[in-house]
Amino acid sequence: MSYVPGQPVTAVVQRIEIHKLRQGDNLILGFSIGGGIDQDPTQNPFSEDKTDKGIYVTRVTEGGPAEVAGLQIGDKIMQVNGWDMTMVTHDQARKRLTKRNEEVVRLLVTRQSLQKAVQQSMLS
Amino acid sequence: MSAAMDTESTYSGYSHYSGHSKKAHRQGSRDRHKSPRSKDGSRSEKSVTIQAPPAEPLLGNDASRTEEGQDDNWGETTTAITGTSEHSISQEDIARISKDLEDSVGLDCKRYLGLTVAAVLGLLVFLTPIAFILLPQVLWRDDLEPCGTVCEGLFISVAFKLLILLIGTWALFFRQPKADLPRVFVFRALLLVLIFLFVFSYWLFYGVRILDSKDTNYQGIVQYAVSLVDALLFIHYLAIVLLELRQLQPMFTVKVVRSTDGESRYYSLGHLSIQRAALVVLENYYRDFPVYNPALLTASKSRAAKHMAGLKVYNVDGPGNNASGQSRAMIAAAARRRDSSHNELYYEEADHERRVKKRRARLVVAVEEAFTHIKRLQAEEQQKAPGEMMDPREAAQAIFPSMARALQKYLRTTRQQQYHSMESILQHLSFCITNNMTPKAFLERYLSPGPTLQYDRDRWFSKQWTLVSEEAVTSGLQDGIIFVLKCLDFSLVANVKKIPFIKLSEEFIDPKSHKFVLRLQSETSV
Numbered sequence: 001m002s003y004v005p006g007q008p009v010t011a012v013v014q015r016i017e018i019h020k021l022r023q024g025d026n027l028i029l030g031f032s033i034g035g036g037i038d039q040d041p042t043q044n045p046f047s048e049d050k051t052d053k054g055i056y057v058t059r060v061t062e063g064g065p066a067e068v069a070g071l072q073i074g075d076k077i078m079q080v081n082g083w084d085m086t087m088v089t090h091d092q093a094r095k096r097l098t099k100r101n102e103e104v105v106r107l108l109v110t111r112q113s114l115q116k117a118v119q120q121s122m123l124s
Numbered sequence: 125m126s127a128a129m130d131t132e133s134t135y136s137g138y139s140h141y142s143g144h145s146k147k148a149h150r151q152g153s154r155d156r157h158k159s160p161r162s163k164d165g166s167r168s169e170k171s172v173t174i175q176a177p178p179a180e181p182l183l184g185n186d187a188s189r190t191e192e193g194q195d196d197n198w199g200e201t202t203t204a205i206t207g208t209s210e211h212s213i214s215q216e217d218i219a220r221i222s223k224d225l226e227d228s229v230g231l232d233c234k235r236y237l238g239l240t241v242a243a244v245l246g247l248l249v250f251l252t253p254i255a256f257i258l259l260p261q262v263l264w265r266d267d268l269e270p271c272g273t274v275c276e277g278l279f280i281s282v283a284f285k286l287l288i289l290l291i292g293t294w295a296l297f298f299r300q301p302k303a304d305l306p307r308v309f310v311f312r313a314l315l316l317v318l319i320f321l322f323v324f325s326y327w328l329f330y331g332v333r334i335l336d337s338k339d340t341n342y343q344g345i346v347q348y349a350v351s352l353v354d355a356l357l358f359i360h361y362l363a364i365v366l367l368e369l370r371q372l373q374p375m376f377t378v379k380v381v382r383s384t385d386g387e388s389r390y391y392s393l394g395h396l397s398i399q400r401a402a403l404v405v406l407e408n409y410y411r412d413f414p415v416y417n418p419a420l421l422t423a424s425k426s427r428a429a430k431h432m433a434g435l436k437v438y439n440v441d442g443p444g445n446n447a448s449g450q451s452r453a454m455i456a457a458a459a460r461r462r463d464s465s466h467n468e469l470y471y472e473e474a475d476h477e478r479r480v481k482k483r484r485a486r487l488v489v490a491v492e493e494a495f496t497h498i499k500r501l502q503a504e505e506q507q508k509a510p511g512e513m514m515d516p517r518e519a520a521q522a523i524f525p526s527m528a529r530a531l532q533k534y535l536r537t538t539r540q541q542q543y544h545s546m547e548s549i550l551q552h553l554s555f556c557i558t559n560n561m562t563p564k565a566f567l568e569r570y571l572s573p574g575p576t577l578q579y580d581r582d583r584w585f586s587k588q589w590t591l592v593s594e595e596a597v598t599s600g601l602q603d604g605i606i607f608v609l610k611c612l613d614f615s616l617v618a619n620v621k622k623i624p625f626i627k628l629s630e631e632f633i634d635p636k637s638h639k640f641v642l643r644l645q646s647e648t649s650v
Contacts, residue, residue, distance in 0.1 A: 032649040040643040058647050090646055097650045 009086060011110040012118050013078055018069040018105050029097060029105065030064020031057050031071055036090030046074035048112060054078075055085045055093045057109070075109040082106075235304060245316060246293065249323050249356065253282055256330060256349040260342060263335075268342040278346045285353045292360050296368070303406075305399045306591060307598045311366045319359060326352050371396050376601050377621050380405050384421055384614040387413050392623075398607055399597040405618055406589060406609060414573040416585050416614055419539035423472075427465055431458060476537075483534045484571065490530040491563040494523040498557060520554035535570065543579050544570065586611040 020027035035044055037053045046056045057075045060067050077085045080096045088096070097105060257279070260268060334345060371394035378401065381388040389412050393401055439450075498519050506513065514522065531549065535541040556566040569578065576584055591597055592615075593607035603622035608615050 029650045032647050034645065034647045038644065040645050043643070043645040059649070061649075090644075090648065094648045094650060 009078075011076075011078060012114040013108040013110045014070070014114060016066075016069050016071050016107045016109055018065050018071065018107065020103050020105070021065045027098070027100065027103070028064070029066050030061040031066040032059040033077070033090075033093055033097070034058040036093055037087055038089045038091075047076070052076075053087075055088065055090075071107070071109065072111065075111050077107055077109050079108040080105055235301065238308070239301075242297075242312075242316060245320060246297075249319055250286070250290065252323055252326070253286065253349040253353050253356075256352065257282065257346055259335070260339075260345055264338050264340075267338065267340050269340050271343045271346070275343055275346050278343075278350055282346070282350055282353055285350075285357060289353065289356055289360060292357075296360075296364060303403050305403065305597075307399060307596075309400075310397065310598050315359070315363050315366065318362075319356075322355065322359065323352075370394065371400075375623055376401075376603070377623055378405060379619045379621070380409070381617050381619075382413060382416070382614055383617060384416065389413065393601065395600055397598050397600055398593055398595060398605065399591060401601055401620070402589075402591050402597075402607060402609055402618070405616065409586075409616060410577045411575050413575060415543065415576045415579055415583070417539060417543075417573060418585070418613065419542070427469065431463070431465065480534075480537050483530070483537050487527070487530040487534045487570075488563070488567065490527040491567055494527045495563045495566075497523050497526075500560070516554040516558045517550070519557055520550050524550060524553060531570065538573075540570070540573060543573075543583050548580070585613050588612070 018029055020029055033055050035041070035047075035052075035054055035056045039053065041047065041053045042050045044050070044052070044056060046058070047054070055077045057066075057071060057073055057077065060071055060073050077093075079085055080093075081102065083096050085093055085096070330348070333339070334348075339345065373394050374392035375395055376393050378391045378393055379388060380391065389408070391405060391408055393404060396404070439446075501513065532541070535544060552569060553566065576586065581587075588611060590610045591607060592610055593605075595602075595605060595607075597607075601620050603620065605620045606618065607620075608617050610616075
């Protein structure tokens with residue numbers, strides 16, 4: 001998941017489809033994000049490479065729509081509904097996730113265990 | 125067994141002997157003595173007496189006994205022959221006295237010779253312009269062309285320039301010489317030669333072209349004298365630059381280490397000759413280095429003696445004196461031996477420190493208490509004094525007994541007792557009382573050993589110095605030069621290093637360019 005400028009980023013991703021839950025006037029997804037190109041990447045506890053400025057899932061509320069859909073803490077979000085999330089500011093990421101007229105968000109997330117699982121299956 | 129003891133006692137006893145006799149003579153009063161244990165018949169011509177010394181040092185009688193108590197092993201392995209008593213004098217002392225005498229006479233002659241040459245030359249040089257101006261007037265006054273205001277103006281300028289030259293020479297050169305250097309001072313000699321040649325050539329020209337031909341152009345003659353004075357002023361400027369200014373800019377750092385206890389200091393010097401650098405080092409030595417105290421060195425000597433003692437080489441393979449092989453075998457055996465001298469050193473030092481601290485605490489309390497007994501009388505109170513009034517000396521004598529014992533014990537523990545006599549302590553006490561000093565200020569002189577200048581000249585151990593150097597002592601300092609200043613008891617090793625060439629570059633920072641951002645790590649819930 002390290003980023004080399006000019007090279008395409010490759011990762012093993014999982015598709016996660018989250019249906020937003022209506023709570024009063026808001027649509028919530030049930031998780032928290034951290035990171036972004038305007039944030040300090042060295043303080044990210046979940047990233048493998050401390051220069052990675054991507055968007056990471058820092059908390060998943062219990063029983064919320066995200067947990068139901070299979071999102072785990074520490075996941076890096078690569079795309080939201082086709083929009084790239086690897087080179088966005090923190091606020092842009094929040095906006096793309098919380099659009100009022102979208103009820104479903106389709107995320108592409110990656111995590112280290114996915115990469116390892118693929119490698120193991122390739123070896124065996 | 126006795127053979128072993130005998131050989132060891134000869135070896136170690138000799139080294140103790142040479143050290144002790146010199147110290148004994150120099151101190152003038154013997155305050156360190158050990159009871160005689162001479163086994164060797166050849167030493168008997170030196171008299172060994174146990175004699176209570178005159179009570180000059182404060183603790184003469186007690187010092188030796190404590191020495192014996194602290195040094196356990198000397199009885200077995202060392203035969204310390206104390207060199208001389210008050211009334212006998214040994215061979216070495218005679219040699220030393222005669223050396224002192226001849227040295228002092230020789231150097232004085234050399235110094236005064238140099239001074240007289242310079243003084244005569246200076247006088248000659250000073251009178252030369254006056255002579256140049258006066259001689260035509262005296263010899264052929266009638267033939268001279270009259271020369272009115274121009275000459276008078278020149279006379280005034282000559283007079284003032286000579287006055288300036290006189291004042292400048294007095295300020296620069298008429299100073300008490302502070303040292304005797306082994307070789308001539310090169311720059312000074314060079315300048316004297318230069319001045320001599322210069323004046324000589326002027327006289328030559330004057331004699332040939334003016335005196336012989338009886339030149340009548342008086343203005344020209346006066347201008348010639350003025351040019352001489354101008355050139356003398358420039359030579360004076362040259363002298364200032366060569367003798368005073370050139371060495372002001374620091375170019376070298378000298379590290380000076382004392383050989384007996386490793387005290388070291390650093391000094392910055394400019395371009396000097398080795399002998400002048402040695403002079404600077406010595407002047408600073410008296411101010412910066414703590415005084416040389418031979419009493420502090422006995423502990424390491426006894427440790428060293430114990431280390432090699434108890435080993436003797438027996439040659440079982442037959443005759444043949446392989447000395448180097450024997451000594452190497454001894455060194456190897458001594459190194460392999462599991463001795464616990466490091467342990468002893470550690471505990472001894474810890475113990476000594478504790479003792480010193482305890483005695484110091486008692487001393488400070490005693491002195492503070494003693495000082496509270498004295499009160500200074502103000503001027504108005506002096507008229508209606510309740511009790512008897514004392515001057516500082518009497519006041520010091522009054523409070524001294526209460527602190528004497530604590531001070532005595534402290535000085536004995538730190539082995540400084542030879543440096544302070546009762547008279548000097550009383551004097552210092554009355555000095556402190558006069559100047560309103562606190563007890564701590566009074567004690568400052570005793571709590572730690574001060575620089576050599578603080579003590580009486582008799583206790584200095586270092587008055588006659590010898591400069592030992594591989595390069596010529598008039599050559600200039602270079603990087604890596606080492607010279608040694610030896611006196612009888614110890615030496616100062618000086619190591620010269622060049623101050624590195626510093627490349628300094630500049631960086632301009634616009635004050636407006638100091639900008640900062642926050643390092644964020646926000647977490648948003650969606």
